[in-house]
Amino acid sequence: MKFAASKATVRKAAVAGLAAAALLGATGCSAINEQATSLHYAPSDGIVAEVGDAELRNIALVTSAPDTESRYIGTLSSASGEPLEVSITVDGTQTRFSVPGDESLILEDPANEQVIPSAGGSPGEIVDATVEVDGESETVGITILDGTLEEYREYVPGGADPSADDHLYETPAAEEGGH
Template sequence: MTTALAAALMVGTTGCTFDAEIATNIPYEPSDGTGTVVGDIAVRNALLITEDGETLNLVVSLVNQSDSDRAVTIQWEGESGRESERVLVDGSGSTVLGGPEQQQIIIEGVEVTPGALYPVFFQYGDEPGSELLVPVLDGALPEYELYVPSS
């Protein structure tokens, strides 16, 4: 009786996680940025760096998962309305934006506080785009000092 009861209890309690989703299979951004996928383009670790809240530097990696080159349009609401910039991402390659030696997309004339989220839209070709709420950070952390735009 005791053995049967122990076996039933063990099966009953271990079965609770039988259909639970495995946490390591849940995609997430392991850093301060955010991301999405637009067709063949993976937008990874997007964040905005600012010192004064009026000039923002977009730091992001764009990864092309196809063999064809893609021209990605990045849009945001700037001082003169809807603004955009096109960025070429080589087939099976990646483009990193925002570093001191890399192409930079500077958003100017806005008022946003570090810690806020700022909408940035990513799209290419006929693919439906995706608007991300991108975290705004300042250069207080040493790893972001090089990304602070000059005002």
């Protein structure tokens, strides 16, 4: 006895196979790639870290050039709600911060300004920093920024170089709304 599939049955099987392949192709990326919205990252130019009960948010160093004075920016907070003493050592210079327990220490505030002799690197680099809190120590990378971006110019020790953004220019297409 011979079984033969009808043309309609073959077509239905082919359509079902194509639909399954299309469905697998549309959803297959999430099977092998991490979902981007689940990644934890620093949403700005500085770093995010936790050392002991200290929370470091958007911590960076702002300078005008390598081997010149650098200023800390960012926010330090206490996760426990208790006052903390935090020290950050960069390029051999230790800086102590007294973090209040009930509020954040915002380093951009003039009252909290901390300047060190050198960041130990050039703008655009990340340097190793040792963060110590209550006997707990961790090495983190801290970003070095300069005054190229307007939002950091006021924090450059000694003032930002006005020619820092001379290499940036507008194209006619950008002015007209083109691509």
